[in-house]
Amino acid sequence: MKKILPFLKPFRIAIAISLVLTLLQTISEVYLPRLMSNIIDHGVVNGDIDYIWSIGGVMLLVAAGGMICSIFASFFSAKIATGFGRGLRDKVFKHVVSFSQDEFDKLGTASLITRTTNDINQVQQVLILTLRVMVMAPIMAIGGIFMALTTDAKLSLVFLISVPILALTIFLIARKGIPLFKVIQKKLDNLNRVLREKLIGVRVIRSFNRVKYEENRFNDANLDLTSTAIKVNKIMAFMMPLMMLIINFSTIAIVWFGSIRISNGDMQVGDLMAFIQYAMQIMFAFMMASMMFVLFPRAQVSATRINEILDTTSSIKNSNNPKSTSSIKGSIEFQNVTFHYPGAEIPAIANISFRANPGEVTAIIGGTGAGKSTLVNLIPRFYDVTEGTVLVDGIDVRKWNLDYLREKIGFVPQKAVLFTGTITENIKYGKQDASDTEVERALEIAQASSFIREMKDGLQTQISQGGTNVSGGQKQRLSIARALIKKPEIYIFDDSFSALDFKTDAKLRAALKNEINNATVLMIAQRVSTVMDADQIIVLDEGKIAGIGTHQELLQSSSVYHEIVYSQLSEEELA
Numbered sequence: 001m002k003k004i005l006p007f008l009k010p011f012r013i014a015i016a017i018s019l020v021l022t023l024l025q026t027i028s029e030v031y032l033p034r035l036m037s038n039i040i041d042h043g044v045v046n047g048d049i050d051y052i053w054s055i056g057g058v059m060l061l062v063a064a065g066g067m068i069c070s071i072f073a074s075f076f077s078a079k080i081a082t083g084f085g086r087g088l089r090d091k092v093f094k095h096v097v098s099f100s101q102d103e104f105d106k107l108g109t110a111s112l113i114t115r116t117t118n119d120i121n122q123v124q125q126v127l128i129l130t131l132r133v134m135v136m137a138p139i140m141a142i143g144g145i146f147m148a149l150t151t152d153a154k155l156s157l158v159f160l161i162s163v164p165i166l167a168l169t170i171f172l173i174a175r176k177g178i179p180l181f182k183v184i185q186k187k188l189d190n191l192n193r194v195l196r197e198k199l200i201g202v203r204v205i206r207s208f209n210r211v212k213y214e215e216n217r218f219n220d221a222n223l224d225l226t227s228t229a230i231k232v233n234k235i236m237a238f239m240m241p242l243m244m245l246i247i248n249f250s251t252i253a254i255v256w257f258g259s260i261r262i263s264n265g266d267m268q269v270g271d272l273m274a275f276i277q278y279a280m281q282i283m284f285a286f287m288m289a290s291m292m293f294v295l296f297p298r299a300q301v302s303a304t305r306i307n308e309i310l311d312t313t314s315s316i317k318n319s320n321n322p323k324s325t326s327s328i329k330g331s332i333e334f335q336n337v338t339f340h341y342p343g344a345e346i347p348a349i350a351n352i353s354f355r356a357n358p359g360e361v362t363a364i365i366g367g368t369g370a371g372k373s374t375l376v377n378l379i380p381r382f383y384d385v386t387e388g389t390v391l392v393d394g395i396d397v398r399k400w401n402l403d404y405l406r407e408k409i410g411f412v413p414q415k416a417v418l419f420t421g422t423i424t425e426n427i428k429y430g431k432q433d434a435s436d437t438e439v440e441r442a443l444e445i446a447q448a449s450s451f452i453r454e455m456k457d458g459l460q461t462q463i464s465q466g467g468t469n470v471s472g473g474q475k476q477r478l479s480i481a482r483a484l485i486k487k488p489e490i491y492i493f494d495d496s497f498s499a500l501d502f503k504t505d506a507k508l509r510a511a512l513k514n515e516i517n518n519a520t521v522l523m524i525a526q527r528v529s530t531v532m533d534a535d536q537i538i539v540l541d542e543g544k545i546a547g548i549g550t551h552q553e554l555l556q557s558s559s560v561y562h563e564i565v566y567s568q569l570s571e572e573e574l575a
């Protein structure tokens with residue numbers, strides 16, 4: 001909790017105002033029973049109507065003042081808490097964006113979402129309460145005890161028994177309930193993960209007729225969360241009735257002993273009534289504190305989860321004095337590069353050395369899981385090498401300014417990702433200030449113009465969330481256009497032509513050839529027809545290089561390449 005408190009700094013003045021207002025409200029509440037007691041003992045008993053009117057007026061004023069303070073205090077505490085929540089969410093989001101792929105893998109997307117939304121909400125809600133209760137409860141308890149003592153010290157002995165019983169009850173219940181809150185947040189993570197998977201994979205689920213199975217999986221996660229929540233609520237449900245029971249017994253005791261004292265002439269009726277109200281206020285203060293006992297640990301759990309994000313630093317960072325010269329030519333060199341995914345026993349790629357020159361197309365081919373994506377992911381530093389060096393323009397990528405390096409790379413991922421918005425907006429994601437002509441040209445090269453022309457709204461067609469309203473091949477072409485508009489020095493196409501038919505694939509590559517001029521192109525592909533014109537082909541097999549050369553050279557020198565070519569040609573022939 002301590003770590004996220006600095007986010008309250010901008011609200012110092014509002015916090016002070018809220019605390020002062022709450023203090024005034026509490027003072028008014030503690031003062032009211034005293035006025036009421038005076039009305040009864042001096043006004044009612046003596047039949048002094050003027051006294052009743054005048055003190056009644058004062059009571060009204062005090063009550064109204066207290067109410068106004070309460071309204072404004074609530075307003076300020078809500079304002080502070082929502083502002084705090086916004087600031088914290090903003091910080092968490094910005095921090096998460098800086099994470100490398102490694103941290104995403106570790107924390108998990110579903111948990112990151114729960115932490116940024118639900119956990120911050122929990123902390124925010126407790127903050128609203130804390131701002132009110134931290135002043136109200138102690139002042140009310142101390143004020144109530146002080147007033148009760150000054151009203152009738154002997155009768156106050158009742159509190160010596162009731163208050164410890166109350167405190168013990170709260171302690172016992174909280175001790176049982178609190179550990180379960182941590183479990184609830186974890187189960188909420190799990191529910192979110194299942195839900196996320198289910199929604200993203202809805203088409204697969206339907207096509208495999210696994211709706212029922214997924215429903216059960218969701219129900220299990222849902223039930224798991226619900227049963228823990230019920231368990232906590234069952235425990236917590238005891239709290240209120242038990243407290244009310246203690247309060248009511250205390251009241252009975254006060255009335256019992258109070259009436260004895262009245263009949264003995266040691267106490268007045270008004271004082272007894274005021275005393276009962278003070279007793280209520282003292283107990284109420286304890287109830288508020290107990291609420292905090294319950295909610296605070298819950299917020300503490302959430303705060304710890306938020307801190308976990310804030311404490312996680314990206315393993316991919318700028319070095320000291322990162323380089324950012326005005327021109328990068330784009331040559332890429334791998335020198336003995338080995339990369340292990342965290343926790344993996346064998347490296348995904350090992351001892352990779354090659355050079356890719358500007359103006360040339362370097363293709364990478366290999367079976368599934370051969371390490372092709374892993375290899376290209378090291379260039380924009382989605383991950384950093386375990387051993388060896390990746391050089392761009394002869395400089396270790398770790399020495400380049402990260403933003404500058406990525407600015408020079410046009411990356412088309414294996415799984416095309418589009419964002420909600422129009423087609424134009426999606427393409428301009430690559431270059432914000434691109435003109436309409438640039439957008440159209442990029443789409444033309446990416447072979448996307450023809451299908452866009454057929455759409456009713458053309459370039460203004462809205463892409464739905466996750467790009468579900470365009471086909472796989474169309475999505476690929478749009479994400480290629482997004483990289484092209486950037487006119488980067490390095491192009492990385494990670495199997496970006498896989499969903500294109502042979503004709504479109506060929507047309508796109510021909511159009512690209514004119515466009516990319518002096519850029520360095522790395523092109524991963526599964527199809528031999530896509531790579532055979534490349535200036536250099538790297539054959540990857542189980543994370544190692546099984547051959548480098550042109551199509552003709554590899555046919556002679558690499559048995560793995562030969563096998564790939566043979567298998568595909570025969571497949572085509574068979575088809």
Ligand SMILES: Nc1ncnc2c1ncn2[C@@H]1O[C@H](COP(=O)(O)OP(=O)(O)OP(=O)(O)O)[C@@H](O)[C@H]1O
Nearest residue numbers: 105341344348366367368369370371372373374375
């Ligand atoms: N995030 C990850 N964490 C752990 N291991 C991973 C991760 N991503 C990939 N791997 C493993 O690394 C190896 C290489 O994967 P990679 O994605 O680079 O292969 P690929 O050649 O691109 O395959 P494909 O053509 O099927 O996309 C595989 O064995 C894979 O299981």
